[in-house]
Amino acid sequence: MFVTQVYGDNGKMKEYHYTGPVEHRFSPYSFNGGTVLAVAGEDFAIVASDTRLSEGYSIHSRDSPKCYKLTDTTVIGCSGFHGDCLTLTKIIDARLKMYKHSNNKCMTSGAIAAMLSTILYGRRFFPYYVYNIIGGLDEEGKGAVYSFDPVGSYQRDTYKAGGSASAMLQPLLDNQIGFKNMEGVQHLPLSQEKAVQLVKDVFISAAERDVYTGDALRICIVTKDGIKEETVPLRKD
Amino acid sequence: MNSILTACSDGDGPERKIQFLHGTTTLAFKFQHGVIVAVDSRATAGAYIASQTVKKVIEINPYLLGTMAGGAADCSFWERLLARQCRVYELRNKERISVAAASKLLANMVYQYKGMGLSMGTMVCGWDKTGPGLYYVDSEGNRVCGDLFAVGSGSMYAYGIVDSGLKQKDLTVEEACDLGCRAIYQATYRDAYSGGQVNLYHVHSEGWNRVSQSDVLMLHQQYQAEKA
Numbered sequence: 001m002f003v004t005q006v007y008g009d010n011g012k013m014k015e016y017h018y019t020g021p022v023e024h025r026f027s028p029y030s031f032n033g034g035t036v037l038a039v040a041g042e043d044f045a046i047v048a049s050d051t052r053l054s055e056g057y058s059i060h061s062r063d064s065p066k067c068y069k070l071t072d073t074t075v076i077g078c079s080g081f082h083g084d085c086l087t088l089t090k091i092i093d094a095r096l097k098m099y100k101h102s103n104n105k106c107m108t109s110g111a112i113a114a115m116l117s118t119i120l121y122g123r124r125f126f127p128y129y130v131y132n133i134i135g136g137l138d139e140e141g142k143g144a145v146y147s148f149d150p151v152g153s154y155q156r157d158t159y160k161a162g163g164s165a166s167a168m169l170q171p172l173l174d175n176q177i178g179f180k181n182m183e184g185v186q187h188l189p190l191s192q193e194k195a196v197q198l199v200k201d202v203f204i205s206a207a208e209r210d211v212y213t214g215d216a217l218r219i220c221i222v223t224k225d226g227i228k229e230e231t232v233p234l235r236k237d
Numbered sequence: 238m239n240s241i242l243t244a245c246s247d248g249d250g251p252e253r254k255i256q257f258l259h260g261t262t263t264l265a266f267k268f269q270h271g272v273i274v275a276v277d278s279r280a281t282a283g284a285y286i287a288s289q290t291v292k293k294v295i296e297i298n299p300y301l302l303g304t305m306a307g308g309a310a311d312c313s314f315w316e317r318l319l320a321r322q323c324r325v326y327e328l329r330n331k332e333r334i335s336v337a338a339a340s341k342l343l344a345n346m347v348y349q350y351k352g353m354g355l356s357m358g359t360m361v362c363g364w365d366k367t368g369p370g371l372y373y374v375d376s377e378g379n380r381v382c383g384d385l386f387a388v389g390s391g392s393m394y395a396y397g398i399v400d401s402g403l404k405q406k407d408l409t410v411e412e413a414c415d416l417g418c419r420a421i422y423q424a425t426y427r428d429a430y431s432g433g434q435v436n437l438y439h440v441h442s443e444g445w446n447r448v449s450q451s452d453v454l455m456l457h458q459q460y461q462a463e464k465a
Contacts (some may be wrong), residue, residue: 121314153309167285
């Protein structure tokens with residue numbers, strides 16, 4: 001799809017000034033917005049994303065969730081350029097099947113994370129423009145979150161926000177889940193109910209202040225009993 | 238740190254830059270009892286702090302360490318490949334690889350990609366049959382042996398502390414660890430792109446061990462109290 005380069009940093013539209021005729025080169029990328037969030041608990045993991053698909057000033061769809069189920073214990077959230085998100089998830093699904101056929105077992109969350117790192121680095125010189133966050137259960141049944149950059153650098157976290165509103169959400173999570181910048185508070189472990197409520201509140205805040213986030217929130221809760229999905233409406237403006 | 242895909246943006250017009258993780262301070266120095274390796278843990282994507290808990294010391298094998306500076310993905314990918322090559326060497330030659338050989342393998346691997354935009358400034362630290370080993374290897378093709386290196390945006394501040402601390406001869410293990418920790422702390426104090434925690438490792442004849450992980454804020458309070 002042709003994209004004229006009128007985007008400034010962070011995918012926001014730049015002010016329009018007439019500068020004379022400018023030659024526009026074809027860009028293989030486009031920024032489709034969206035925010036993804038993952039939280040790891042003691043025995044659960046939550047992956048949540050908004051469902052708005054935008055481009056420039058337009059909204060292409062209000063029902064395009066960014067969480068994709070990979071296995072019974074792993075969900076991936078992908079935001080950035082939707083074309084690369086789709087291709088990447090197809091490649092991951094294919095590699096999961098290949099692994100299952102060769103090794104006669106499902107890939108664990110840690111293994112999927114390590115594999116995704118090499119898939120992303122394989123395109124080091126023409127990257128997948130995708131910010132990935134994997135949420136799932138590790139081999140011991142504890143919640144695990146793995147966050148990536150577009151070329152495959154990754155690490156395991158307790159919580160991570162990615163996508164267009166990540167800079168707004170991450171400090172809030174640092175404070176509420178990581179208890180950062182607070183003195184004299186008890187570090188209580190996060191229960192599943194509290195985590196789900198926090199995720200809903202955090203996305204409502206993001207939808208208030210980020211134009212690319214809104215419409216609806218899709219939450220995937222991963223526990224040993226499987227993956228439960230919940231949809232919550234957000235601001236549509 | 239350069240970003241990729243300047244080819245995919247308008248010449249003078251607005252650019253769609255993909256932000257990768259950069260900014261750091263890492264250091265390593267040899268002393269009487271081995272090698273001290275100290276790193277910060279901040280990763281930045283432009284002006285945004287993407288993470289304060291990055292592991293910038295890569296454990297290649299139980300007696301070799303590599304540090305991460307520049308592109309996070311470049312460092313972790315190539316050092317993981319180096320770990321594989323070192324293991325193959327061990328299987329073929331029935332002995333551990335030397336630090337010089339390991340660093341040469343890494344340097345030769347990335348030299349093939351010279352000019353293509355890799356960004357990697359790493360120190361390969363270990364202990365082999367010639368004693369403690371410390372090499373600096375980067376994506377430009379440099380590979381130098383030395384007794385002290387500091388790499389990254391905060392390296393100048395770290396050099397100041399370590400150079401003055403190393404003037405006294407014969408440091409004990411504890412003194413050397415304190416020196417490394419202090420140097421990274423001072424670098425995080427003055428460099429905006431370094432921060433988070435100080436991760437400290439000590440490499441000795443039996444291999445490496447992780448000495449400490451200290452939050453920079455805690456260190457600040459500790460040093461302030463000591464001054465008083």
